[in-house]
Every structure is written in C-alpha cells, then in structure tokens.
Amino acid sequence: MTEAMKKFFAVLLVFSLVACTSIVKVDGEQTIRNRMSLKLADAWNKVQLPNDRQPFDVWTQEGLTVDTLRFWAAVPHRGELVRAPSGSVPQGGKATRVPTFVTGMEPDQLVSLFETMYSSDGSSVTINKVEPTIFAGEKGIRFEFSVLRKSDDVQLLGIGWVAVKKEELFAATFLAPKLSFFSRLRGKAESVVKSAQIKG
Amino acid sequence: MLTRRGMLGSVCKQCLGISAFTQAPMALSQTSSEPAANSAPVLPGRFERPRIDTEEGGLWGMMDREEAKLRRSPFVIRDLALTKYVQDIACRLAADHCPDVRVYLVRTPLFNASMAPNGMMQVWSGLLLRVENEAQLAAILGHEIGHYLERHTLERMRDMKNRAAFAQLIGLFGLVGALGQLGVLSGMSAFSREQETSADRAGMRLMQSAGYDGQQAARVWDNLIGELKIKGGENAGSRSPLMASHPPAATRRDDLMRLAGDKSGESGATEFQKATALHKITWLQDEIKRGQYEESLVLFDRLIGQNPVDAQTLFARGEVYRQRDDKDDLQRSIEDLSRAAQIGNPPVEVFRSLGLIYKKQQDSTLALQSFEKYLAAAPEAADTSLIKNYITDLKP
Numbered sequence: 013m014t015e016a017m018k019k020f021f022a023v024l025l026v027f028s029l030v031a032c033t034s035i036v037k038v039d040g041e042q043t044i045r046n047r048m049s050l051k052l053a054d055a056w057n058k059v060q061l062p063n064d065r066q067p068f069d070v071w072t073q074e075g076l077t078v079d080t081l082r083f084w085a086a087v088p089h090r091g092e093l094v095r096a097p098s099g100s101v102p103q104g105g106k107a108t109r110v111p112t113f114v115t116g117m118e119p120d121q122l123v124s125l126f127e128t129m130y131s132s133d134g135s136s137v138t139i140n141k142v143e144p145t146i147f148a149g150e151k152g153i154r155f156e157f158s159v160l161r162k163s164d165d166v167q168l169l170g171i172g173w174v175a176v177k178k179e180e181l182f183a184a185t186f187l188a189p190k191l192s193f194f195s196r197l198r199g200k201a202e203s204v205v206k207s208a209q210i211k212g
Numbered sequence: 213m214l215t216r217r218g219m220l221g222s223v224c225k226q227c228l229g230i231s232a233f234t235q236a237p238m239a240l241s242q243t244s245s246e247p248a249a250n251s252a253p254v255l256p257g258r259f260e261r262p263r264i265d266t267e268e269g270g271l272w273g274m275m276d277r278e279e280a281k282l283r284r285s286p287f288v289i290r291d292l293a294l295t296k297y298v299q300d301i302a303c304r305l306a307a308d309h310c311p312d313v314r315v316y317l318v319r320t321p322l323f324n325a326s327m328a329p330n331g332m333m334q335v336w337s338g339l340l341l342r343v344e345n346e347a348q349l350a351a352i353l354g355h356e357i358g359h360y361l362e363r364h365t366l367e368r369m370r371d372m373k374n375r376a377a378f379a380q381l382i383g384l385f386g387l388v389g390a391l392g393q394l395g396v397l398s399g400m401s402a403f404s405r406e407q408e409t410s411a412d413r414a415g416m417r418l419m420q421s422a423g424y425d426g427q428q429a430a431r432v433w434d435n436l437i438g439e440l441k442i443k444g445g446e447n448a449g450s451r452s453p454l455m456a457s458h459p460p461a462a463t464r465r466d467d468l469m470r471l472a473g474d475k476s477g478e479s480g481a482t483e484f485q486k487a488t489a490l491h492k493i494t495w496l497q498d499e500i501k502r503g504q505y506e507e508s509l510v511l512f513d514r515l516i517g518q519n520p521v522d523a524q525t526l527f528a529r530g531e532v533y534r535q536r537d538d539k540d541d542l543q544r545s546i547e548d549l550s551r552a553a554q555i556g557n558p559p560v561e562v563f564r565s566l567g568l569i570y571k572k573q574q575d576s577t578l579a580l581q582s583f584e585k586y587l588a589a590a591p592e593a594a595d596t597s598l599i600k601n602y603i604t605d606l607k608p
Contacts, residue, residue: 104445109503114537118568119598124535128503134320136287137501142595153598162320165285 034060043211044069048085048148048182051207054200056081066095073197079188081201085210087181089115094129115179119144119153122174126185127157130170134162148182148208150175159187169194171201177210184208256361258309268329268366275328282316282332289317289337289491297487298335298353301346305354305418313357321498323436327356329365340488341495342511343432344518346480350419351429351468358414364407412464416471425479426472433465438510493559496528505536526552527559534565542569560589564599576606 039055056071071081084093093111101107110132111125123142131137138158145154152175159168170187186201188194262268282288289295295317303310312331322338333356335349343349359365412429420426440461499508512529516522530548533541549566552558567582583599583606593599 102443102445105441105443106506108443109505111503118572120564120568120595121535121537124501124503127501131498131501132503134322136319136498139594141597143597144601160286162287165281165287167286 033062036060038071044083044085046085047180047211048083049207049209049211050083050204053203056200056204067092068094073200074193079186079193079197079201081186081204082184083208084181084183087113087183089113089179091181093125093183094132113181115176117176119174122153122176122181122183123155123172126155126172126174126183130157130159130187136160136162145173147173147175147184147205148177148210150177150182150210152176152182158190167191171198173205173208175210182208182210255307255309258312267370268363271366271369272330275330275332278328279314279330279332282318282334285318287319289319291317291491294487294491297483298349301350302333302353302357304422305350306357309357309361313360319494319498321495321502325352325356327360329360329363331360333357337491337495337498341492341499342435343484344435344481345428346484347419347424347428347478348432349484350422350424350480351415351426351432354415354418354422354429355411356415357418358411359407361414362407362410364411368404368407408464409467412468413471416468420472420475420477423477425477426475427469428479430465430468430472433461433468435514437461437465438514439507442504442506442510493524496524500528500531500535505532508532521555523552523555523558523562526555527562527565531561531565534569542572545569560586560593563589564593564595567599567602571602571606576608580606 036058037055038058039052042050042052044050054073056073058069058071059076067087068082068084070076071083073079087093091113093113096110097108111129113122113125117125119142123139127137127139136159139155140158141156143154145152147154152173155172155174157170157172159170160166161168167190168187169190170185172183172185174181174183176182184205186198186205188197262272264270264273295315298317299313299315302313302315306313309331313327313333314331315333315335317340318334318336320336320338321341322336323342324336325334325339327333333353335353339352340349343352416426416429419429499511502508509529509532512525512532515525516529519525526548530545530552533545533548546566546569549562549569552562553566563582563586567579567586570576570579570582580603583603586593587596587599587603590596
C-alpha cells in the first residue's frame with residue numbers, strides 16, 4: 013500500500029468517527045431517560061458516541077477529555093452503571109464484573125460503585141469526602157473525589173450525587189482537571205444538579 | 213520513515229549485533245527444556261546506543277521519550293529504599309548490564325512488568341502484591357532481562373511491521389481477505405509465544421546463577437492460575453491459542469519446574485516482606501477497588517494461607533466479602549474483620565466496616581461501638597460526617 017493510500021484511509025477513518033459522534037447543544041428544560049428533569053441556566057453539549065449503549069447520559073462544556081457531567085436515571089435492581097465489555101465468557105469462567113446497583117446497598121457501597129467505575133482503566137481514585145445530602149428531591153449522598161488519570165497522568169477532581177427512590181438509583185457525577193477547569197466549571201455543574209427532580 | 217539506505221544500514225548493523233550475540237543466546241536461553249546448566253550463563257556484552265538513523269535507534273529514541281514521561285509520572289512509587297531494593301535484584305541478575313537497567317515501580321493493581329530495549333524496566337504494584345518472596349520477583353525480572361538481552365522488542369517490531377503491512381493489504385479483499393488477516397495475525401502471536409518461552413529459559417538461568425531458588429519461578433505461575441481460572445475457566449490461558457500471546461500458564465509452570473531441576477537456592481522471603489511492608493495496605497486497597505471480587509478472594513485466600521495473622525490482608529478479604537454481600541458473605545466478613553481487630557494494629561477501616569455490617573444487621577450496640585472506635589482512630593476520615601449521622605440515628 014502506498015503512503016498516499018495509507019493517508020487517505022487514515023483521514024477517512026477520522027472523518028467517519030467524527031461523522032458518527034453526535035454533539036447536541038442542550039439548554040432550558042431537559043429530561044434524562046424520561047425519569048429525571050433538569051433546568052439549565054447555561055447551555056451544555058450532550059455527547060453521543062457511535063454504538064454507545066452506556067446506561068448514562070454524558071454532557072460536557074469543553075470536551076470529553078476535559079470535563080464530563082454524567083447522569084443516571086432510574087437504574088433498576090441489578091442494573092449496571094457502565095456497559096459490560098463485549099466478548100464471550102469461556103466455559104466455566106465468569107464475566108468481568110462491572111459496577112452494578114443492587115437494592116439495599118448502603119451509602120458507602122453506592123460510593124464504591126463510582127470509585128470502581130472511575131478506577132477501571134487503571135486510574136487512581138481517592139474519596140475525599142462523603143456526606144448526607146438531598147439529591148433530586150430525595151435523601152442521598154454527596155461525595156467528593158480525586159482521580160489520577162492513567163492515560164495522561166492528569167489530576168482531576170470530581171463530585172458525585174446519589175439517591176435511591178423506590179428501588180431505583182439516580183445519580184450524577186462531575187469530573188474536570190484540578191488545574192483551572194474544575195473550579196471554573198464546578199458552579200455550572202452544581203447548578204444543573206441542584207435542579208434535578210425525579211419524575212414518577 | 214526509514215529510507216532504503218537507512219533500513220539496509222539498520223539490518224546490517226543488526227546482523228552484526230546478532231552475530232556477536234549468537235553464542236550468547238545459545239548459552240543464555242538454550243532451547244532444551246532440561247534443567248538449566250550449573251555453569252554461569254554467558255551474557256552478551258553491554259549494548260552500545262544504536263545510531264539514531266537506524267531502526268533500532270528510532271526505537272530507543274521512542275523509548276527514551278516514554279521514559280522521560282514515566283520519570284515525571286505521579287504513578288511512579290517514589291520510595292527510594294524500595295526502588296533500590298528492586299534495582300539491586302535487577303543488578304544481581306543482569307550482572308555487567310546493571311548500569312543499563314533502570315527500574316521504575318508503578319502503582320497499577322495488575323500483574324505486570326516490562327523492559328524496553330533502552331533499559332527502562334517497569335514493575336507494577338499488582339505484581340509486587342502477588343509475589344511471595346525475592347526469588348519470585350527475581351524470576352519475573354530475570355524473564356524481562358531475558359527479553360532485553362535477546363532484543364525481542366526489536367524482533368517483534370520488525371515482525372509486526374511486516375505482517376501488519378501484509379495484513380492491511382490482503383484486508384482490502386473482503387471476507388477472504390479478512391480470514392487471511394486472522395491467519396497472519398495469529399502468526400504474530402505464535403512468534404511472540406516463542407519469545408516468551410525463550411525469555412523464561414533465560415530468566416531461569418539468570419536467577420539460578422544469582423543464587424535464587426529456580427522452583428520459585430514455577431510457583432509464580434502456579435499461584436496465578438487460580439486467579440486466571442476465575443474469568444478463563446478450567447482451561448485458562450490455553451483456550452484460545454490463536455490469540456494468546458503467552459504460553460498457557462499451566463504449560464509455563466510445568467516447563468519452568470523442569471528447567472529449575474533440583475538445584476537449590478535462596479528465596480529471600482523475609483527480605484521481600486520487609487521491603488514492601490510499608491506499601492502493602494495501599495496495594496490491597498487498590499486491589500479491592502478493581503471490583504473483581506472473585507479474583508481478589510483467590511489472591512487474599514492465598515496470602516492469608518501463607519500468613520494467617522496478617523491483619524491487613526484479613527481486613528482486605530473481609531472488605532471484599534462485605535462489598536460483594538452474597539449469601540453468607542457478611543458472616544465471613546465479620547469473622548475476618550474481627551480476627552484482624554484481635555491481632556492488633558489493624559487498619560482503622562476495620563472498625564468502619566464492622567460498624568456498617570452491624571448497622572445493616574440492626575445490632576445498634578455493636579454498630580455504635582465500632583463506629584466510635586473508627587472515629588476515635590480516624591477523626592479526619594473522609595466519611596466522618598456520614599458516620600456521625602449514623603451514630604446519632606443509632607443512639608437510643
């Protein structure tokens with residue numbers, strides 16, 4: 013294959029991925045999976061990656077590698093917080109465990125789900141603060157955490173909110189680089205999360 | 213990109229390198245599966261830095277850049293004493309090549325070590341948690357040094373480059389092409405398995421020559437098989453020979469056992485435990501955070517089997533049982549956590565975990581006692597506010 017052909021296929025691949033990724037500007041009133049309503053004072057970018065079947069919605073201000081605001085709504089008993097990796101399970105073997113909500117989980121177990129989720133790529137996660145809160149109109153937990161991202165060594169800070177209503181989990185997490193971005197975007201994320209209300 | 217002249221120069225230089233090396237690898241990793249000879253292995257001379265305009269020089273340059281990044285990485289464990297301890301083991305194995313080997317300990321909870329052609333060696337914390345003694349660590353380091361001495365990365369890069377270009381080309385021809393691609397890529401895996409086997413032989417010679425017990429190399433794989441079976445089933449590591457880049461773990465263990473023969477040596481268990489003691493609790497907590505409970509339980513069962521009064525590992529196993537919370541898990545957790553507390557000097561989180569279980573079981577008295585012990589020992593803990601709330605709710 014000539015050098016020119018290689019370049020052509022590389023450019024084609026990049027264009028295909030960009031074309032499949034949809035970024036939609038969202039503002040005003042929004043609903044997550046028909047079960048959690050949000051009121052936005054600022055516009056956010058809602059990102060949908062190709063073939064993405066994740067059980068959460070992800071929004072960003074500056075791009076996915078910078079900041080993410082994720083929402084989970086009405087995750088049922090034994091519902092996964094993140095999609096299980098694809099691939100067959102060998103005979104006699106077990107599938108890779110993914111963070112899974114089970115009714116009756118204690119607050120620390122709920123926080124552990126997110127700790128495991130954010131450390132699954134080899135990143136180092138530390139929970140810095142856990143406290144009771146009201147989230148989406150329900151008694152819940154607020155936690156602050158830091159992530160040392162494995163892929164690029166960037167130090168990130170995050171906040172998470174979780175509540176359980178009628179055996180369903182509702183949650184949000186905001187994560188951004190400690191340097192500049194977290195303090196700059198935190199207010200916008202907290203404003204959205206504060207407006208959350210469970211529907212139904 | 214390599215010019216034709218550059219490529220020729222590189223190949224030529226490599227030929228010289230190989231010809232100078234041909235006697236050495238035969239001695240270092242001779243292909244027999246018989247016990248490694250009692251004589252000291254003949255190592256090649258120290259490698260000179262390849263010219264930058266060669267293929268190997270380009271590879272070194274790339275690795276130099278990676279090493280510069282790694283040196284600054286917050287994942288590197290900055291414990292001079294521990295790093296020196298591992299570096300000294302590497303030097304004992306690498307002999308004259310010692311000045312060229314630079315060890316970096318990296319905080320990542322998986323079993324892995326690697327060595328780049330420029331001498332950069334990475335050892336992950338998940339490996340340090342899993343090996344039982346200095347001889348087992350030496351077996352892994354010796355294996356990596358074997359790859360380095362036999363210039364496997366360069367060989368693999370050349371092979372992959374050739375095969376990837378060919379696979380890309382035939383991939384243009386639809387399904388038939390796709391099947392062809394698979395065949396070419398599986399060939400790549402087979403080549404890599406040969407290198408792994410060769411590095412095992414080289415590692416055995418190096419560790420035995422340094423005075424370590426060679427049978428400990430087989431123990432490493434014997435220990436890992438239990439964990440591998442959780443996801444891989446009974447035939448873990450051998451189910452998919454097409455894509456496995458390493459020899460099946462059981463085969464590897466058996467081959468290493470044969471290679472070790474009956475030559476005795478030291479294990480260095482006490483020295484290893486002493487050198488790693490300070491970091492063990494962090495590595496255990498990183499293992500718990502992986503959320504792969506069944507694999508962690510196999511590991512913790514093994515570690516507790518070796519040292520039944522290790523309060524930190526008892527805590528770790530109890531915590532995994534508590535988080536998994538399957539049938540009978542909470543009772544198992546209470547047993548481990550209580551034993552850890554009785555042994556003395558347990559991690560403070562033992563009391564938080566006990567408090568949470570007793571709270572769940574609605575045993576207010578024991579829950580209160582445990583939470584109060586936890587807060588007394590860790591008044592600045594991240595979850596202080598939450599635990600204080602529990603205490604308020606539990607008080608009559």
